[in-house]
Amino acid sequence: MKKSQYTAVAGLGVAALALAGCTGTTTPSTGATSKAGATIAFSTVSTQIPLITSLSDKVSDYLGGSGYKVTVQDSAFDPVKQGQQLEQAANSGSIAGAWIFPVAAESLTSTLKMFQSKKIPVVVDGGPSDFGLQGAQPGIVFVASDFKKYGQTIGDEAAKCAVKAGATQALSLRASETAAGSVAVRDSIGAAFSAGAPDTQVVGTAVASDLASAQTKVSQLLIAHPDASVVIAATDETALGAVNAYAAAGKTPACIIAGGGGPDLMAAKQAGKVTAVVAWDYGAEAEKAGADLIRLLSDPTSDGGVFTTPINVTK
Amino acid sequence: MTMTGSVHQLSRSKRLPAKVRGLILVRDQGLLMLWIAIVILFAYLAAPYFFTVATGIAMLNSASIASIYAAGLAVGVMTGVFDLSVPGTAALAGVVTALLLRAGVPVWAAILAGLLIGVLVGIVNALIVIKGFDPLIVTIAMLSVLSGTSLILAGGNNVSGLQGLTFMGTQTYLWIPAPVYIALALFLVLTVFLKTTRAGMRLLAVGGNAEAARRVGIPVSRYRVLGFSISALCAALGGIVTSAYVTTASPGASVSIVFDGMTAVALAGIPFIGGRGSLPRVALGAIVVATISTGLLLTGVQTYWSSIATGVLLVGGLALNMWTSRTATNLLLTGDTGKRAVE
Numbered sequence: 001m002k003k004s005q006y007t008a009v010a011g012l013g014v015a016a017l018a019l020a021g022c023t024g025t026t027t028p029s030t031g032a033t034s035k036a037g038a039t040i041a042f043s044t045v046s047t048q049i050p051l052i053t054s055l056s057d058k059v060s061d062y063l064g065g066s067g068y069k070v071t072v073q074d075s076a077f078d079p080v081k082q083g084q085q086l087e088q089a090a091n092s093g094s095i096a097g098a099w100i101f102p103v104a105a106e107s108l109t110s111t112l113k114m115f116q117s118k119k120i121p122v123v124v125d126g127g128p129s130d131f132g133l134q135g136a137q138p139g140i141v142f143v144a145s146d147f148k149k150y151g152q153t154i155g156d157e158a159a160k161c162a163v164k165a166g167a168t169q170a171l172s173l174r175a176s177e178t179a180a181g182s183v184a185v186r187d188s189i190g191a192a193f194s195a196g197a198p199d200t201q202v203v204g205t206a207v208a209s210d211l212a213s214a215q216t217k218v219s220q221l222l223i224a225h226p227d228a229s230v231v232i233a234a235t236d237e238t239a240l241g242a243v244n245a246y247a248a249a250g251k252t253p254a255c256i257i258a259g260g261g262g263p264d265l266m267a268a269k270q271a272g273k274v275t276a277v278v279a280w281d282y283g284a285e286a287e288k289a290g291a292d293l294i295r296l297l298s299d300p301t302s303d304g305g306v307f308t309t310p311i312n313v314t315k
Numbered sequence: 316m317t318m319t320g321s322v323h324q325l326s327r328s329k330r331l332p333a334k335v336r337g338l339i340l341v342r343d344q345g346l347l348m349l350w351i352a353i354v355i356l357f358a359y360l361a362a363p364y365f366f367t368v369a370t371g372i373a374m375l376n377s378a379s380i381a382s383i384y385a386a387g388l389a390v391g392v393m394t395g396v397f398d399l400s401v402p403g404t405a406a407l408a409g410v411v412t413a414l415l416l417r418a419g420v421p422v423w424a425a426i427l428a429g430l431l432i433g434v435l436v437g438i439v440n441a442l443i444v445i446k447g448f449d450p451l452i453v454t455i456a457m458l459s460v461l462s463g464t465s466l467i468l469a470g471g472n473n474v475s476g477l478q479g480l481t482f483m484g485t486q487t488y489l490w491i492p493a494p495v496y497i498a499l500a501l502f503l504v505l506t507v508f509l510k511t512t513r514a515g516m517r518l519l520a521v522g523g524n525a526e527a528a529r530r531v532g533i534p535v536s537r538y539r540v541l542g543f544s545i546s547a548l549c550a551a552l553g554g555i556v557t558s559a560y561v562t563t564a565s566p567g568a569s570v571s572i573v574f575d576g577m578t579a580v581a582l583a584g585i586p587f588i589g590g591r592g593s594l595p596r597v598a599l600g601a602i603v604v605a606t607i608s609t610g611l612l613l614t615g616v617q618t619y620w621s622s623i624a625t626g627v628l629l630v631g632g633l634a635l636n637m638w639t640s641r642t643a644t645n646l647l648l649t650g651d652t653g654k655r656a657v658e
Contacts, residue, residue: 046567053471206612207619210569211473211561216377217612223373224364224613244561248485264475264563 017302038096038297039069041089043082045103047074051102051236051282054253058098058286066294068096081102083111090120097297098122099289105130112140121296121304123289128306141292141304143285146167147181150311151188151234154259154278157313158189158232159196161255161275167197170230172205173214173238185259193232203228206238214241215248222249229254236260243273261312269314281310342639346582346632350603358609364613372491374609375602379498380556382601384572385579386501387549389597392580393509394522394542395589396444399454401576402568403461404436404547406556410465412555413474413564418617422479426555433551436461437544444543445536465506469566477562484559493513494556498598501552505545506594511538523590578604578625582632603628 040063042050060070073089075082082103089095095121102108105126112131116139127144128135136142152313162170170193174186193202204221208214214237222228222245231246231253233239239258246253258265261279268274285307292305330336337410341348342551350529358366384401391398412429416422440457444450477484483493509515520528521538529535536643607628608621 047466047471056471187424205611205615209523211563211565212380215561216373220373220377220612221607223367223369224361240563241561244485264473267475 006278034111037067037069039071039094040293041086041095041098042070043073043075043086043098043100045075045101047072049262051260051280053283054262055101055286058283059290062290063293064285066290068294070099071095075103077103079107080134083108086111087114090115090118095120097293099293100124102126102130103289106132107226109133112137115139119300121293121300123293123304125309136303136306138303139296139300141287141289141296142306143309144306145181145280145309147184147313148188150181150259150278150280152192153311153313154185154232154234154239154257155189155192156196157276157278157315158230158255158257159193159200160165161201161257162193162197162230165229165254167200167230167254167286169203169225170197170200170232171218171228171242172202172232173236173242174205174207176207176209176232182234189232189234197230197255200230202232204289208238208241211237211241211244214238215244216241218242218245219248222246222251226251231256233258236262236265239265239274239277240268243268247273261314266314279312279314281312324457329541332646335646338639338643338646342421342584342636342643343593343596345635345639346399346584346599346603350599350606353603353606353610357606357614358449361610361613365610370609372495374605375495376492377609378598378601378605379492379494380571381575381604382498382579382598383494383549383553383556384503385576385597385601386498386594387546387553388504388573388576389580389583389585389592389594390509390518390549391546392450392522392585392587393589393592394518394538394545395525396450396522396539396542397454397575397587398440398543398546399451399551400436400440400461401546401550401553402570402572403458403465404433404550404565405557406465406566406568407436407461407554408432408551409470409554409558409564410469410474410566411469412480413477413558414468416477416479417474423594426480429555430548430551432448433547433549433554434544435547436551437547438540440547441536441540441543441616458568461541462566465566465568471566473563473565474565477558477564480555480559481562482559483556484562494560497552501549502594502598509594514538514541519590523588574603575604575625578629581629581636584632584636586636594595600632 042056042059044056047053056072060236063070073085075085086100098115100108100122102125112122112124113114116137121139123141123143124131124243125143125145128137128142172189175182203225206214206217206221208217218241231242233242233256236258239256239260242256255275256273257276258274259278261277265274265277269277288307296302296304331400364370384405387401388398408429411432412425415425415428436457440453444455483497486493488496509519517528517533518538518541520533521535522542525535579597581594582600582603583596604625607624611621
């Protein structure tokens with residue numbers, strides 16, 4: 001027997017001993033003991049989105065606290081790259097599990113099946129149907145984002161604020177509609193706002209993917225619609241762009257209701273520049289889904305949970 | 316009639332034929348005519364919001380930041396360099412300036428450091444390229460390195476709260492925003508440099524035909540370094556002005572900077588083989604792009620049309636430039652100029 005084979009046998013022996021120490025009632029701590037030091041890949045849409053970076057940090061903190069190492073894979077908005085990176089990591093045996101924030105959920109169906117066949121548990125942001133699957137799945141934790149509810153919450157908050165302020169004109173800002181759930185968010189914001197504040201007209205809309213273009217577009221819309229005093233911003237960037245544009249124009253908006261929750265937006269909220277922030281509670285997601293992932297690391301053939309990311313409103 | 320004879324006799328004539336003059340006018344002033352047409356169109360479609368002084372100033376402000384990047388790309392193209400590392404240089408310069416400001420470094424020193432980062436990037440790019448490496452690949456590699464570096468430095472997050480930079484961002488002077496003055500100053504300096512100084516003219520000569528420049532004794536490598544450095548310096552300035560405008564430095568390299576900048580360069584009719592070009596027309600190219608974007612925003616048309624219009628303009632600008640140049644050359648060579656150019 002070669003030296004490497006001795007090492008493998010010894011390793012299996014140690015693993016078997018570790019597993020033998022596990023009790024029947026699996027808890028996060030026992031799972032962590034069994035795979036302590038193992039690597040979890042966090043595959044993200046892009047490392048350049050502060051909000052997702054904050055989720056990555058929360059996941060790293062939670063799993064790191066349980067003895068796991070988290071490595072971040074940047075898909076750079078490319079679904080093919082994301083699938084390839086994950087499959088390479090799984091095939092190389094370098095990861096014990098994965099946490100996936102999909103660029104395009106439907107393109108990851110075969111990747112998830114490959115993970116299941118290799119008994120590598122994963123957490124995915126999305127519901128089973130987003131990946132062409134039905135119900136709970138072995139080795140997969142689903143964390144669905146209810147985009148309709150998210151948009152409705154933003155629209156409701158904006159409507160309440162507009163009515164309270166007696167505003168007659170509003171601006172609606174959002175990111176590109178290629179982002180996941182953005183059409184559902186856009187439609188539900190519009191429906192909720194027009195139902196809640198029928199006397200406030202949306203006089204200008206803009207699509208912007210970065211802070212500078214959001215700021216420029218809001219500045220231009222403000223010239224055309226100087227009485228617009230309500231801003232409904234679906235993302236961090238558009239909200240912060242609006243804050244800067246109003247400040248540059250020497251105006252104070254009655255309401256800026258933002259969807260998002262990145263560090264800069266929360267700082268603007270704390271400084272009183274933003275009226276309310278509707279945010280996905282990634283901290284709660286990291287804990288709930290993280291605990292389930294740790295359970296699956298010990299038992300990758302059991303069904304993972306199907307959760308929904310909670311939504312927080314900070315006023 | 317031989318080609319030599321034709322050109323020789325033309326050079327003796329007082330004026331170029333009317334058709335050729337017309338084509339040159341279209342080539343040189345076509346962009347201005349296009350811009351005027353777009354302004355008239357949107358003045359009607361987006362009435363009463365579009366054709367106002369305030370909208371004009373906002374449009375200029377929007378164009379000014381894009382034009383700073385475009386200036387760098389244009390100088391690069393004129394000197395035979397297609398610098399794709401511009402977004403990375405901009406991101407790194409912005410982040411370094413922001414981090415230094417946050418660390419309590421005086422504003423002038425932080426800005427200077429950001430600009431020096433740009434010059435350094437340009438020098439490194441050039442030193443690699445003059446070793447014989449493909450500039451396109453070198454600058455793509457540099458873009459990758461710089462993007463990673465700025466993300467590491469900023470910890471993956473934006474560096475916000477840059478209130479110390481508002482004097483060159485959102486501050487207005489005589490109702491005009493600061494970035495407009497910065498862009499104007501940059502274009503003025505670069506135009507004077509390229510058109511009136513020996514170094515500028517040599518830079519263009521190297522861009523037009525490096526081998527010919529070498530044969531007449533111009534130190535080509537030195538001017539390559541200069542071309543790359545100016546391009547990267549403009550990128551760094553653009554990054555700092557963008558950070559000042561939004562009071563936040565974003566470590567993410569925005570590749571759209573290159574597309575918008577190259578659109579302005581192409582609309583300006585600058586040939587990608589280098590050697591010539593007009594920087595004021597590059598500024599006008601950036602204004603055309605900003606005008607379309609603003610016009611569509613104020614008419615309430617889906618903003619995705621802006622992207623389509625920009626692409627169409629890009630190809631259209633190139634086609635117009637190619638058509639006018641080829642037709643003028645053909646007319647001069649064949650003598651079919653509408654009147655007897657060569658008696």
